[in-house]
Amino acid sequence: MTRAWILPILLVLCGSVVATGLIFQGSPVQAAVFLLAFVLLAGVNSPLFFPRSMGALEAQRRSAVDGKPVIYWRAGCKYCMRLRFRLGRRARQLHWVDIWRDPAGAAAVREVNDGNETVPTVFVAGRPHVNPDHAWLREQLSSPEG
Structure with missing residues (x-):
């Protein structure tokens, strides 16, 4: 794994943790929104954007x-x-x-x-x-x- 992928991977992992917590609290729609936001942020910070x-x-x-x-x-x-x-x-x-x-x-x-x-x-x-x-x-x- 190269350094270029560390930040996007961390963003997806953090988004997954937040989304999991929201699902357990009974907010699946809010969890999906948070996860989507983190995935988009990871995509923009990835080498794929350039x-x-x-x-x-x-x-x-x-x-x-x-x-x-x-x-x-x-x-x-x-x-x-x-x-x-x-x-x-x-x-x-x-x-x-x-x-x-x-x-x-x-x-x-x-x-x-x-x-x-x-x-x-x-x-x-x-x-x-x-x-x-x-x-x-x-x-x-x-x-x-x-």
């Missing part, structure tokens, strides 16, 4: 060919989730690298962030941008060179 990750070297190679940005992220990061939400369908146009799954990706992020694994770190045309504004990133996707 477009498929690839290795840093593959993302850099593809970015060099198509000019699209590379986003370094990790599961459970609220800033990564916010960026993903705000990009909407355009997020699938980008190259996503999960730094918890790819040591080269983690090293690339540490290199530009004074040794810290600060995400999201976005590389546009080879230049790093830490936690960029989603509107700015959308502009980069719309520009001829982005």
